Amino acid sequence: MNFKLRVWRQKNGTAKGAMVEYDARDISSDMSFLEMLDTVNENLIHEGQEPIAFDHDCREGICGMCSLMINGVAHGPERTTTTCQLHMRKFKDGDKITVEPWRANAFPIIRDLVVDRRALDRIMQAGGYVSVKTGSAPDANSIPVAKEDADAAFEAAECIGCGACVAACPNASATLFVAAKTAQYAHLPQGQPERSKRAINMVEAMDRDGFGSCTNHYECEAACPKGISVRFIAELNRDFLKAAMTTAKFGTLPPLPDFEE
Amino acid sequence: MNRLVGLFSTSIGRKLMMAVTGVLLLGFLVAHMLGNMIVFQGQDALNAYADWLTGHPMLWIARAHLLAFFALHTYLGVRLATENRIARPTRYQHRTRHQASTPASRYMILTGLVVLAFVAYHLAHFTFGAVDPGYPALVDDQGRHDVYGMIVHGFRQPWIVGTYVVAMLLLGTHLIHGARSLFQTLGLNHESFNVIIRVMTLGLVMLIVLGNISIPLFVYFGLPTH
Numbered sequence: 001m002n003f004k005l006r007v008w009r010q011k012n013g014t015a016k017g018a019m020v021e022y023d024a025r026d027i028s029s030d031m032s033f034l035e036m037l038d039t040v041n042e043n044l045i046h047e048g049q050e051p052i053a054f055d056h057d058c059r060e061g062i063c064g065m066c067s068l069m070i071n072g073v074a075h076g077p078e079r080t081t082t083t084c085q086l087h088m089r090k091f092k093d094g095d096k097i098t099v100e101p102w103r104a105n106a107f108p109i110i111r112d113l114v115v116d117r118r119a120l121d122r123i124m125q126a127g128g129y130v131s132v133k134t135g136s137a138p139d140a141n142s143i144p145v146a147k148e149d150a151d152a153a154f155e156a157a158e159c160i161g162c163g164a165c166v167a168a169c170p171n172a173s174a175t176l177f178v179a180a181k182t183a184q185y186a187h188l189p190q191g192q193p194e195r196s197k198r199a200i201n202m203v204e205a206m207d208r209d210g211f212g213s214c215t216n217h218y219e220c221e222a223a224c225p226k227g228i229s230v231r232f233i234a235e236l237n238r239d240f241l242k243a244a245m246t247t248a249k250f251g252t253l254p255p256l257p258d259f260e261e
Numbered sequence: 262m263n264r265l266v267g268l269f270s271t272s273i274g275r276k277l278m279m280a281v282t283g284v285l286l287l288g289f290l291v292a293h294m295l296g297n298m299i300v301f302q303g304q305d306a307l308n309a310y311a312d313w314l315t316g317h318p319m320l321w322i323a324r325a326h327l328l329a330f331f332a333l334h335t336y337l338g339v340r341l342a343t344e345n346r347i348a349r350p351t352r353y354q355h356r357t358r359h360q361a362s363t364p365a366s367r368y369m370i371l372t373g374l375v376v377l378a379f380v381a382y383h384l385a386h387f388t389f390g391a392v393d394p395g396y397p398a399l400v401d402d403q404g405r406h407d408v409y410g411m412i413v414h415g416f417r418q419p420w421i422v423g424t425y426v427v428a429m430l431l432l433g434t435h436l437i438h439g440a441r442s443l444f445q446t447l448g449l450n451h452e453s454f455n456v457i458i459r460v461m462t463l464g465l466v467m468l469i470v471l472g473n474i475s476i477p478l479f480v481y482f483g484l485p486t487h
């Protein structure tokens with residue numbers, strides 16, 4: 001298969017970027033989108049040009065490192081599929097494919113298609129954990145959890161933190177991410193003591209990093225490679241409203257640690 | 262920190278306030294539309310209703326509340342839209358494919374600003390008589406302000422009818438997304454309720470919009486006389 005690519009190239013965070021056209025030739029239909037880019041890069045290296053920088057790690061759809069806005073869709077045209085799991089047979093021979101980085105104020109570009117997603121880590125640092133000493137594994141069933149709750153927590157915990165929700169959201173909001181990361185504890189007994197504080201802190205952390213807010217377009221759910229439901233956003237909103245009526249404090253986020261480059 | 266201030270300084274807190282002010286304004290729209298329907302009972306009924314309303318001791322309290330809700334909702338809406346624009350400073354070059362959002366959800370700020378402009382025009386038209394300076398002086402044979410006469414006179418002009426109809430359709434667009442969205446914002450949602458929420462809110466919005474639109478249309482094409 002052959003494709004005409006238009007790819008965003010940008011030397012570093014401050015340089016001016018531009019779309020550059022490349023021919024992808026002799027691509028196997030069984031290649032993943034990233035393997036197609038690897039092939040293009042090999043040719044670029046042979047020609048003595050800089051290869052296209054893009055993020056990836058596991059290449060099996062579980063780590064959340066790969067990204068890419070492909071023809072205006074986060075992770076490309078196949079639903080509930082990461083870019084690394086997207087195969088070229090989903091495209092037609094001769095297709096023009098536009099490849100862009102995630103675009104959000106909170107995700108500055110590092111190089112080409114690679115963006116800095118540490119804002120999501122900072123949201124996690126604000127409350128995406130349970131602060132108890134866990135010790136050794138407890139006896140089985142010493143803390144009973146209903147099947148429905150375990151399932152709901154697991155569904156939320158499927159979030160791989162790739163940032164597709166932010167990329168697809170017209171407001172560049174990370175609300176679906178925050179909702180998944182609060183819901184995975186909100187459905188378990190271990191998550192209850194810090195439930196209100198967690199909702200407040202993680203939302204404040206999201207705001208601090210310059211994400212937009214949710215206006216219920218639901219583009220995030222459609223783009224999510226794990227199909228996380230916007231039902232979790234309703235749960236977050238509900239928890240947040242409840243938190244406003246508890247003693248949990250607003251505005252107590254510790255200052256951002258200084259990140260060294 | 263004061264809890265209300267704390268709430269106001271978070272994005273979800275402000276969204277909650279948008280939803281609450283939105284519901285209250287929706288309640289007003291329903292009451293206003295039902296009141297308007299009295300026009301179909303004829304001149305005497307409508308003027309009596311208007312006379313009762315304007316003489317009501319609670320009138321200014323109600324107006325002050327309405328103004329406050331409207332101002333807060335508008336301020337938060339403009340702020341929300343601005344912040345969300347800033348959150349994506351660089352647009353995508355390829356047109357983003359919309360997989361779930363609707364034109365109604367994407368043009369909330371636009372339809373909202375049209376509603377704002379329409380409310381200003383509507384008040385100038387009927388309440389302040391700025392569009393037609395003759396209106397405040399209109400009196401019926403019982404000495405009451407002739408609201409019925411104002412409406413009949415106003416809606417004989419095709420461009421005024423057009424303005425009201427277009428404004429109501431755009432208000433309807435705002436409300437179609439707004440009315441269903443507020444359930445999600447207030448956390449009263451689950452996918453099991455999607456269909457019922459969509460159907461019920463669509464019905465409510467159609468009631469408001471069609472009820473209001475029927476007045477200029479009936480007047481223009483001949484109000485059934487009593």
Ligand code: HEM
Nearest residue numbers: 215280283286287338369370373374377439440442443446
């Ligand atoms: C009769 C007047 C109005 C009514 C009944 C109304 C109703 C609503 C409702 C119910 C919502 C949904 C809130 C939510 O998502 O939780 C909403 C959202 C919104 N309204 Fe209004 N509104 C009115 C006027 C205005 C005006 C004058 C503006 C001017 C800027 C405006 C701008 C917005 C915006 C930007 C949103 C947020 C969009 C979103 O969250 O999806 N609205 N409105």
Ligand code: FES
Nearest residue numbers: 059063064066084
């Ligand atoms: S590379 Fe790990 S999810 Fe795609």
